[in-house]
Amino acid sequence: MRIVIDAFGGDKAPGAIVKGAALARKELGVEVVLTGSEDLIRETAAGSDVSLEGIEIVHAPLVMDMHDEAKLVLSDKKDSSMGRGLRLLADGQGDAFVTAGPTGAALMGATMIVRRLKGVKRPALAPVMPGLKRPFMLIDCGANVECRPEMLDQFAVFGTVYMRHMFGIESPLVGLANNGAEDSKGTQLQIDAYKLLSENPRIRFGGNAEGRDIPLGEFDVVVTDGFTGNLILKVTEGLGLSMISQLKTMFTKNLSTKLAAVAMKPALREFRDKNDHEKVGGAPFIGVRKPVIKAHGSSGETALLNAVRQAVRWAGSGVSEEIERELAASQSKDGKTESE
Amino acid sequence: MRIVIDAFGGDKAPGAIVKGAALARKELGVEVVLTGSEDLIRETAAGSDVSLEGIEIVHAPLVMDMHDEAKLVLSDKKDSSMGRGLRLLADGQGDAFVTAGPTGAALMGATMIVRRLKGVKRPALAPVMPGLKRPFMLIDCGANVECRPEMLDQFAVFGTVYMRHMFGIESPLVGLANNGAEDSKGTQLQIDAYKLLSENPRIRFGGNAEGRDIPLGEFDVVVTDGFTGNLILKVTEGLGLSMISQLKTMFTKNLSTKLAAVAMKPALREFRDKNDHEKVGGAPFIGVRKPVIKAHGSSGETALLNAVRQAVRWAGSGVSEEIERELAASQSKDGKTESE
Numbered sequence: 037m038r039i040v041i042d043a044f045g046g047d048k049a050p051g052a053i054v055k056g057a058a059l060a061r062k063e064l065g066v067e068v069v070l071t072g073s074e075d076l077i078r079e080t081a082a083g084s085d086v087s088l089e090g091i092e093i094v095h096a097p098l099v100m101d102m103h104d105e106a107k108l109v110l111s112d113k114k115d116s117s118m119g120r121g122l123r124l125l126a127d128g129q130g131d132a133f134v135t136a137g138p139t140g141a142a143l144m145g146a147t148m149i150v151r152r153l154k155g156v157k158r159p160a161l162a163p164v165m166p167g168l169k170r171p172f173m174l175i176d177c178g179a180n181v182e183c184r185p186e187m188l189d190q191f192a193v194f195g196t197v198y199m200r201h202m203f204g205i206e207s208p209l210v211g212l213a214n215n216g217a218e219d220s221k222g223t224q225l226q227i228d229a230y231k232l233l234s235e236n237p238r239i240r241f242g243g244n245a246e247g248r249d250i251p252l253g254e255f256d257v258v259v260t261d262g263f264t265g266n267l268i269l270k271v272t273e274g275l276g277l278s279m280i281s282q283l284k285t286m287f288t289k290n291l292s293t294k295l296a297a298v299a300m301k302p303a304l305r306e307f308r309d310k311n312d313h314e315k316v317g318g319a320p321f322i323g324v325r326k327p328v329i330k331a332h333g334s335s336g337e338t339a340l341l342n343a344v345r346q347a348v349r350w351a352g353s354g355v356s357e358e359i360e361r362e363l364a365a366s367q368s369k370d371g372k373t374e375s376e
Numbered sequence: 377m378r379i380v381i382d383a384f385g386g387d388k389a390p391g392a393i394v395k396g397a398a399l400a401r402k403e404l405g406v407e408v409v410l411t412g413s414e415d416l417i418r419e420t421a422a423g424s425d426v427s428l429e430g431i432e433i434v435h436a437p438l439v440m441d442m443h444d445e446a447k448l449v450l451s452d453k454k455d456s457s458m459g460r461g462l463r464l465l466a467d468g469q470g471d472a473f474v475t476a477g478p479t480g481a482a483l484m485g486a487t488m489i490v491r492r493l494k495g496v497k498r499p500a501l502a503p504v505m506p507g508l509k510r511p512f513m514l515i516d517c518g519a520n521v522e523c524r525p526e527m528l529d530q531f532a533v534f535g536t537v538y539m540r541h542m543f544g545i546e547s548p549l550v551g552l553a554n555n556g557a558e559d560s561k562g563t564q565l566q567i568d569a570y571k572l573l574s575e576n577p578r579i580r581f582g583g584n585a586e587g588r589d590i591p592l593g594e595f596d597v598v599v600t601d602g603f604t605g606n607l608i609l610k611v612t613e614g615l616g617l618s619m620i621s622q623l624k625t626m627f628t629k630n631l632s633t634k635l636a637a638v639a640m641k642p643a644l645r646e647f648r649d650k651n652d653h654e655k656v657g658g659a660p661f662i663g664v665r666k667p668v669i670k671a672h673g674s675s676g677e678t679a680l681l682n683a684v685r686q687a688v689r690w691a692g693s694g695v696s697e698e699i700e701r702e703l704a705a706s707q708s709k710d711g712k713t714e715s716e
Binding site for chain 1: 507619
C-alpha cells in the first residue's frame with residue numbers, strides 16, 4: 037500500500053503534514069510519498085527532528101493557494117504539490133491521495149486527472165460526521181453546488197457502499213435532507229429525487245431526513261446537493277466550536293467549577309474529540325477511480341494521520357469496484373447505457 | 377394591548393397554552409383573548425386550577441391538525457382556533473396573534489387573512505437564534521421554499537428593521553448564507569441576491585455568511601431561502617438536543633462526575649437555556665400587517681409566555697410601519713411601482 041500526501045496543503049503545512057506523514061509511515065506501516073518542494077520538506081523535517089526514513093519525496097515546486105482558481109491545478113500549477121500528487125495517483129504510482137489543500141482544486145483535479153469510475157455522473161465530497169445515535173455520511177458537501185435528481189440517486193449508492201464496507205453496516209439507511217417529512221416537501225429537486233430514491237432497489241431508503249434528524253443520527257447516509265450539504269456541514273462545525281467555547285467559559289467561571297472540570301476531564305476530552313471536526317480526519321471524495329481524501333484545511337498532524345488511516349482502509353476495501361458494479365447493475369436494469 | 381392566542385395549537389395544547397395565557401395576563405398585564413372550544417378551555421382551566429379572570433374566550437369549535445392541508449384554514453377549517461384567531465387580528469380585535477399550531481397553515485392564514493404590508497413580496501418566518509457572539513435572525517426559515525433574489529433583498533430589510541427596533545442594534549450586519557466567501561459562490565439565486573444586497577443602501581451588507589459564521593454569531597441577520605433556512609434551523613435544534621443529551625451522559629457517569637454536576641448546576645442551566653430552542657419563545661412571521669408569532673410546536677407554558685412577551689414588544693415597536701416606509705423608499709428610488 038502506497039499513500040501519496042500533498043506536503044503543502046492546508047494552514048499548517050508543511051510542518052504538521054510532514055510530521056503526520058512520518059507518523060503514518062511509522063504507525064500504519066505503509067509506503068508514504070510526499071509531494072512538494074524537496075528542499076523545503078527536508079528543511080522542515082530537519083528543523084523539527086522528524087525522520088524521513090522510508091518516505092519518498094517527489095519534487096513539485098509550486099503550491100495551490102486557496103485564492104488560486106481551481107482549474108489552475110490542471111494547467112499553470114500542474115506542477116504543484118497537489119497536481120503532482122494527483123498525477124502520481126492517476127499513473128498508478130500510489131493507491132490513495134490525501135490533501136489538506138483547497139477543496140475546489142482538489143475536486144477538479146481528482147475528477148479531471150484521476151477520472152471518474154465507470155458509470156459515475158458526478159463524484160461527491162462526503163464526510164462521515166458524528167451523530168448522536170451513530171456516525172453518518174453527508175453526501176454531497178460541496179463538490180456539486182447544483183445537482184440533478186439522478187446525481188442524488190447515485191450519491192445514495194456511493195454512500196451505501198462506503199458505509200457498508202468501511203463501517204460494516206449491512207444495509208445502511210438512506211435519508212434525503214429536506215424541510216419536512218412528506219414526499220411533497222422541498223424544491224423540485226427533492227420531489228424528483230424522492231421518487232428516484234424510493235424506486236431504487238440498491239439502497240434502503242428511509243424517506244426524508246429533516247434537519248433535526250441529521251445530527252441525532254437517524255440515518256446512516258444523508259443525501260443532499262452540495263450547496264445545502266456545505267451549509268449543514270459548516271453550521272455543524274461552527275456549533276461544535278461554539279459549544280466547546282461555551283463549555284470552556286462554564287468550567288473556568290470560579291473555583292468550584294474549576295474543581296468540577298478536573299473531575300470531568302476524561303469525559304470532556306471525549307466530548308471534545310467527538311464534536312471537534314479536526315479529529316475526524318478527512319472527507320472522502322467518492323466516485324473517482326482511486327481514493328482521494330480531502331483533509332480539513334486546519335489539519336494538524338493527528339488529523340492528517342487519521343486521514344491517512346482512512347485512505348489505507350478505503351484503498352483496501354473494494355468500495356470503488358462495488359460502486360462500479362452497483363451502477364452497472366442499475367443501468368442494465370433500466371436498460372440504459374451510460375449517459376455521460 | 378390585546379393579544380390573541382390559539383388555545384389549541386401545539387403538542388401540549390390546550391393545557392400548556394391556557395396556563396401560559398394566564399401567566400401572560402398576570403405577568404405582562406395585557407388583555408388576552410383565547411380562541412378555541414369554550415367548553416374545553418374552561419374545563420382545562422378548572423382541571424388545573426388556572427384562573428381565567430380577565431381572559432376573553434372566543435369560541436371556535438375546530439382545530440387545525442398538523443396533517444391538515446394548510447389551505448383548510450381558509451375554508452373548511454376557518455372556524456378553527458387558528459382561523460378564528462387570525463380573523464380577529466385582521467378585523468382589528470387584537471394587536472398580535474400567537475400560535476403553536478402547524479406552521480404551513482399559520483403562514484398561509486396570516487398571508488391571506490391578515491394580509492401583507494404594503495410593498496411586501498413575501499412574508500418570511502424569521503426566528504432569532506442564539507449565536508456565540510450575539511443572537512441573530514435567520515430569515516427565511518421555511519415560509520418560502522423557493523425564493524427569487526428580490527425576495528432575499530426584502531428579507532434583509534425586514535431583518536434590519538426588526539433587529540433595530542427589538543434588539544436596539546442601530547445598524548445590523550446582514551450576511552447571505554452561502555457555501556463560500558466569494559461573491560461568485562452559491563447557486564444563481566445567491567449570486568443574484570449578493571448583487572442586490574451589495575447595492576441596497578437601506579441595509580449594512582457584510583457579504584456571505586458561511587455555515588460556520590452563522591452559529592458563531594458573526595452577523596445580526598442571516599438571509600436565505602426557506603428551504604436552506606429550515607435545514608439550518610432544524611440542524612441547529614437537533615445539535616442542541618444532541619449536546620444536551622451528551623452532557624447528561626457525561627455528568628451521570630460516576631460519583632465524581634455527579635458531584636461535579638452539582639457544582640456546575642447554575643452554569644449548566646444557563647447553557648441549557650441558551651441552547652434549548654424551547655426557551656426561545658417563537659418565530660416572528662414578518663411582512664404581514666400585524667404581528668403573528670409562530671411558537672414552537674412543543675411549546676410549554678414558559679415558551680408560550682415568552683412568545684406573548686415578544687408579541688407585546690413587537691406590536692408596540694413600530695417595526696411594521698418602518699418596514700413599509702423602507703420598502704416605499706427603495707421603490708421610489710428605483711422608480712418602480714409595487715410589482716405584486
